[in-house]
Amino acid sequence: MIEIEHLTRRYGTQLAVSDVTFSCPAGTVTGFLGPNGAGKSTTLRTLCGLAAPTSGSATIGGRQYRELPNPGRHVGVLLDAGAQHAGRTGGEVLTLTAKVLGVPRTRVGEMLQLVGLDGGAAGKRVGKYSLGMRQRLGLATALLGDPEVLVLDEPANGLDPEGIYWMRGLLRGFADRGGTVLLSSHLLREVEAVADRLAVIAGGRLVASGSKEELLAAAGTVVRARERVALEQALAAAGIRYDAAEDGALLAGDEPEPVGIAAARAGVPLLELRPASGAGLEELFRSLTHAGGPADAAPTTPTAQEARA
Numbered sequence: 685m686i687e688i689e690h691l692t693r694r695y696g697t698q699l700a701v702s703d704v705t706f707s708c709p710a711g712t713v714t715g716f717l718g719p720n721g722a723g724k725s726t727t728l729r730t731l732c733g734l735a736a737p738t739s740g741s742a743t744i745g746g747r748q749y750r751e752l753p754n755p756g757r758h759v760g761v762l763l764d765a766g767a768q769h770a771g772r773t774g775g776e777v778l779t780l781t782a783k784v785l786g787v788p789r790t791r792v793g794e795m796l797q798l799v800g801l802d803g804g805a806a807g808k809r810v811g812k813y814s815l816g817m818r819q820r821l822g823l824a825t826a827l828l829g830d831p832e833v834l835v836l837d838e839p840a841n842g843l844d845p846e847g848i849y850w851m852r853g854l855l856r857g858f859a860d861r862g863g864t865v866l867l868s869s870h871l872l873r874e875v876e877a878v879a880d881r882l883a884v885i886a887g888g889r890l891v892a893s894g895s896k897e898e899l900l901a902a903a904g905t906v907v908r909a910r911e912r913v914a915l916e917q918a919l920a921a922a923g924i925r926y927d928a929a930e931d932g933a934l935l936a937g938d939e940p941e942p943v944g945i946a947a948a949r950a951g952v953p954l955l956e957l958r959p960a961s962g963a964g965l966e967e968l969f970r971s972l973t974h975a976g977g978p979a980d981a982a983p984t985t986p987t988a989q990e991a992r993a
C-alpha cells in the first residue's frame with residue numbers, strides 16, 4: 685500500500701507538487717498521469733526518499749522509504765533508466781545489486797530471462813544498450829529483491845509496441861499476485877490498458893483520482909449540434925459545465941438526460957448525444973490536464989468528483 689498524503693514539495697519559489705493526496709492499494713496497478721512538468725517525477729522521488737517533502741508525507745506500508753530495512757527487498761524502483769552505469773554489462777549491474785540486496789546469485793539469471801536480456805545482451809556494456817534495453821534492465825533491477833511494491837517513472841519510454849505489451853503483462857501479473865504498482869506516464873493510452881486506478885496531476889495539483897470505472901462514469905456526455913454556440917448557451921443556462929471535444933462536439937459534465945433536456949428547452953436540435961465512456965477517458969484526461977498551468981493557479985476545469993456531482 686502506497687499513501688501520498690497532502691504532499692507538497694517546493695524548489696525555491698517553484699511549487700512542483702501542491703497538496704497531493706492519493707493511495708495505491710495492494711493488488712492494483714495505479715497509473716500516475718500528467719503532462720510534462722506536472723509533478724510526477726517529484727512525487728515519485730519524494731516517495732523513494734530522493735527528495736524530502738516540504739510538507740505532507742509519502743509512505744509505503746505506513747513507513748517512509750528511508751525507514752524501510754533493506755528497502756530494495758520491499759520496493760522496486762525505476763526512476764531513470766538512462767542513469768545506469770554505462771561501463772558495466774547488464775549482467776554485472778544485476779550481480780552487484782544482488783550482492784547489495786543479499787539475494788541469491790541465481791536470481792540474476794532468472795531476472796535477465798524474465799526481461800528478455802538473457803543470452804548476448806547480458807554480456808554487453810550498458811552504454812551500448814538502447815533505451816528500451818535499459819528500461820528492461822531497470823525493471824530487472826527493480827524486481828531483483830522480490831519486492832511487494834514497484835515504483836516506475838515512465839517505464840514505457842523507449843519500448844516498442846511489443847515491449848509495451850510485454851511490460852503490461854508483467855505488471856498485471858505482479859499486481860494479480862498481490863503486489864502494488866505505481867507507474868507514471870504522460871500518455872493515457874500507455875497506462876489505460878494496464879491500470880485499475882488512475883491519479884491525474886496537472887500543474888502540481890491532483891485533478892482526479894479513483895478507479896478507472898469511477899473516472900469513466902465521471903467522463904460526462906458527448907453532445908453535438910449544428911449550432912454549437914446555441915448549444916453552449918443552452919448548457920451554460922442550465923448550469924452544465926462543458927469543454928471542447930473532438931470534431932466540434934462538446935464534452936458536457938453531466939449525464940445525457942439533463943444535457944438533452946437543456947438542449948431541448950433552448951430549442952437546439954442535436955446531432956449526437958451519448959455517454960462519453962471509452963474515448964471519454966481520453967477527453968477527460970485532456971480536459972483535466974490541458975489547462976495545467978502553474979501550481980499556484982486554481983484548476984479551471986472540474987475535478988472528476990465535481991464532474992460527477
Ligand SMILES: Nc1ncnc2c1ncn2[C@@H]1O[C@H](COP(=O)(O)OP(=O)(O)OP(=O)(O)O)[C@@H](O)[C@H]1O
Pocket residue numbers: 695698699700701718719720721722723724725726727870
Ligand atoms: N530539482 C529541481 N529544481 C527546481 N525545479 C524543479 C526540480 N525538479 C523539478 N522541478 C520543477 O518542478 C516541476 C515538476 O517537475 P517534475 O519533473 O516533477 O514533473 P513531471 O510531471 O515528472 O514532468 P516530466 O514528465 O517532464 O519529467 C517542473 O516545473 C520542474 O521544472
